[in-house]
Structure formats: structure tokens, C-alpha cells
Amino acid sequence: MEKGSSSEQQQQGLLLAELARIQQLGKQMEAELSQHSAARSCKPLLRGMLSSVRNSILIAKASNEPDDSPPDAGSETCKFAFRDQMSKKRKTLPKWTSEVRVGSAGGGAGLADGTAEDGYNWRKYGQKDILGAKYPRGYYRCTHRMTRSCPATKQVQRSDEDPLLFHVTYHGNHTCFQRQQRQKETKYEQEEEEEEKQELLLNLQAGLRVDTEGLEFDSREQSPVSFSFGSKVEAIFSSPSTPDNCFSSRPSPSFLSPTTSNSTYFSLSPHDFEGEIKLWSPESGATNSAADSSLAGMDFMLQELEFEPDFSSFFS
DNA sequence: TGCATTTGACCAAG
DNA sequence: CTTGGTCAAATGCA
Numbered sequence: 001m002e003k004g005s006s007s008e009q010q011q012q013g014l015l016l017a018e019l020a021r022i023q024q025l026g027k028q029m030e031a032e033l034s035q036h037s038a039a040r041s042c043k044p045l046l047r048g049m050l051s052s053v054r055n056s057i058l059i060a061k062a063s064n065e066p067d068d069s070p071p072d073a074g075s076e077t078c079k080f081a082f083r084d085q086m087s088k089k090r091k092t093l094p095k096w097t098s099e100v101r102v103g104s105a106g107g108g109a110g111l112a113d114g115t116a117e118d119g120y121n122w123r124k125y126g127q128k129d130i131l132g133a134k135y136p137r138g139y140y141r142c143t144h145r146m147t148r149s150c151p152a153t154k155q156v157q158r159s160d161e162d163p164l165l166f167h168v169t170y171h172g173n174h175t176c177f178q179r180q181q182r183q184k185e186t187k188y189e190q191e192e193e194e195e196e197k198q199e200l201l202l203n204l205q206a207g208l209r210v211d212t213e214g215l216e217f218d219s220r221e222q223s224p225v226s227f228s229f230g231s232k233v234e235a236i237f238s239s240p241s242t243p244d245n246c247f248s249s250r251p252s253p254s255f256l257s258p259t260t261s262n263s264t265y266f267s268l269s270p271h272d273f274e275g276e277i278k279l280w281s282p283e284s285g286a287t288n289s290a291a292d293s294s295l296a297g298m299d300f301m302l303q304e305l306e307f308e309p310d311f312s313s314f315f316s
Numbered sequence: 317t318g319c320a321t322t323t324g325a326c327c328a329a330g
Numbered sequence: 331c332t333t334g335g336t337c338a339a340a341t342g343c344a
Contacts (some may be wrong), residue, residue, distance in 0.1 A: 124320075125337075126336060130334075133333085
């Protein structure tokens with residue numbers, strides 16, 4: 001990838017900071033919830049959130065310093081292909097793809113269709129038969145597209161040969177949970193921001209029925225900088241772990257209930273399941289088995305991250 | 317009744 | 331013209 005412009009790097013720095021903040025938010029939230037038994041059911045989701053955020057930071061880091069960090073044993077791991085925007089239709093939103101494999105159909109880890117969940121709230125807005133594809137492609141956008149102008153969308157397509165494998169393409173980052181740190185011009189906007197904070201906090205306390213879980217590889221910059229991110233992520237799971245019944249009381253079953261268990265797919269937490277994540281360049285198509293270890297190694301780079309102090313006031 | 321989903325139409329890009 | 335992506339009215343569901 002080209003050496004990014006300073007603004008690009010600045011954006012990525014912002015991304016890193018924001019992600020780090022989300023991560024700590026989740027950690028603290030977990031600590032809070034652990035004191036109430038009723039909140040136990042939220043823990044798996046929370047773990048997924050934390051680990052996924054971790055992954056996000058990982059990827060962001062990898063793309064942030066591509067020239068400085070030595071390549072991982074010659075593999076394409078975490079070397080992301082940045083492309084110019086593909087079509088004007090897609091504008092300049094960042095794009096990246098992932099593959100999600102469902103380990104087993106049984107076990108109640110129901111994955112009825114392509115709605116493998118990542119913790120965000122998606123709303124389906126279209127479906128299209130794709131040429132040469134056996135299954136139609138589903139089009140989803142963030143539920144808060146209207147309310148918060150969240151530009152995130154995703155496309156989900158089931159693999160032809162392997163019905164348990166889903167190709168998920170993400171466009172744009174979620175901004176629905178982000179504070180608009182850009183200079184707030186008017187007092188109205190500031191008040192609005194405060195309201196959003198309150199809403200977020202309330203949602204968090206209400207048991208993760210939130211629009212804010214930072215899951216998946218929501219790792220691209222949130223600027224209009226025009227570069228795309230292409231990578232593949234394959235998560236393989238051997239254990240269905242806990243069924244989805246712990247979320248069955250949720251009011252939005254279509255997404256959260258049957259699929260929330262899938263949000264752990266990207267979790268690296270060893271407590272919940274056995275899983276692995278592979279990253280490789282989509283162009284090369286090389287499936288380096290070394291990718292796993294190197295990725296895991298990179299994961300450790302994420303341990304120390306400077307957190308913003310304003311977080312505490314957030315919760316007080 | 318107010319949501320989300322479905323589904324055919326519409327539109328832009330190649 | 332073909333194809334992929336989005337829109338929006340119709341439909342379904344709690």
C-alpha cells in the first residue's frame with residue numbers, strides 16, 4: 001500500500017484511539033456487569049465485542065504502519081490490499097470482506113441465513129440474485145442509518161459449495177456509536193452529543209441492547225479518504241458453545257437472538273470456543289497457514305493502548 | 317400499529 | 331444490454 005498521506009495517518013490514528021476507547025468501554029462494562037447475575041447472559045456478547053475490537057485495532061495497526069513493520073515470515077498476513085474505490089456507486093467508503101464459516105449446523109447456534117451477526121444492528125434493504133451464484137446476495141444497512149446517518153452497509157452471500165460459509169462484505173464504518181469529535185459548531189449539536197452519550201450509556205446498562213457494539217473488523221478509517229480495504233477473514237469453530245437461549249428474551253430476535261452467538265466467531269477468547277482467524281491478501285489467494293500464528297502474535301501488540309481519560313467521566 | 321422484511325422496479329456503471 | 335446496488339411499496343410479524 002502506498003505510504004498514506006498525513007491526513008490519512010491522522011485519520012487512522014483517530015481510529016485507533018476510538019477503537020481503544022471502545023475496548024476499554026467494553027472492559028469496564030464487563031466489570032460492571034459481573035456484579036449482577038442477571039447480566040451474565042451478556043458476557044458472551046461482550047467478550048465478542050472486546051475481542052473483535054481488538055481485532056479491529058490489529059488490522060488498523062497493520063495498515064497503519066505497513067512499511068515499518070517487517071512482513072510476517074513472508075506471508076501475506078495482515079498485508080491489506082488497498083484499492084481505489086471500485087465504482088462511483090460506492091463512493092469512497094472503505095470496503096473489506098470477511099468469510100464466516102459456521103462450524104456446525106446443529107447445537108442450536110442457529111444461523112438460518114446470511115445474517116451471521118456481528119453485534120451491529122442491520123436492516124435488510126435488498127436482495128439480489130447474483131450471476132453465477134447459487135444463493136442470492138442480501139443487502140443490509142445499519143439500522144441507525146437514518147437516525148444517526150450511519151453509513152455502514154454490508155452484503156452477505158452464502159457460498160455456493162459450502163452453505164455454511166458466508167461471504168460478508170462491509171462498506172463503511174459505523175458511526176452510530178461514535179462521538180462526533182469534530183468541532184461541534186452549535187450548542188444544539190453539543191446537546192445532541194450529550195444526549196447520545198446518555199443514550200449510549202443507558203443502552204449499555206440496559207443489557208447490551210445497543211446499537212453500539214463495536215464488533216467485526218470495523219477497522220477502517222472513517223474519513224472520506226479513498227482507499228479500500230480488501231481482506232478475508234475466515235473463522236472456524238468447532239464448538240457451538242452456548243446456545244442462543246441466553247439471548248432469547250431479546251426483543252429483536254431476527255438478528256440478535258439466533259445469531260448473536262455467532263458474534264463470538266471472531267472472538268479469540270479461549271474460554272468460549274476454539275476458533276481461528278485467517279487473514280490474507282485477497283488477490284494472492286494464498287492461504288497461508290502461518291497466518292494464524294502471526295496474527296495471534298500481532299494480537300499481543302494490542303495490549304497496551306493509551307486510553308482517553310475522559311472515559312471515566314463518561315461513566316460517572 | 318409500528319416496526320422490519322420482502323420483492324419487483326429503477327438506476328448507474330461497465 | 332447486462333449486472334449489481336438501491337429504492338420503496340407491499341407484506342409480514344409481534
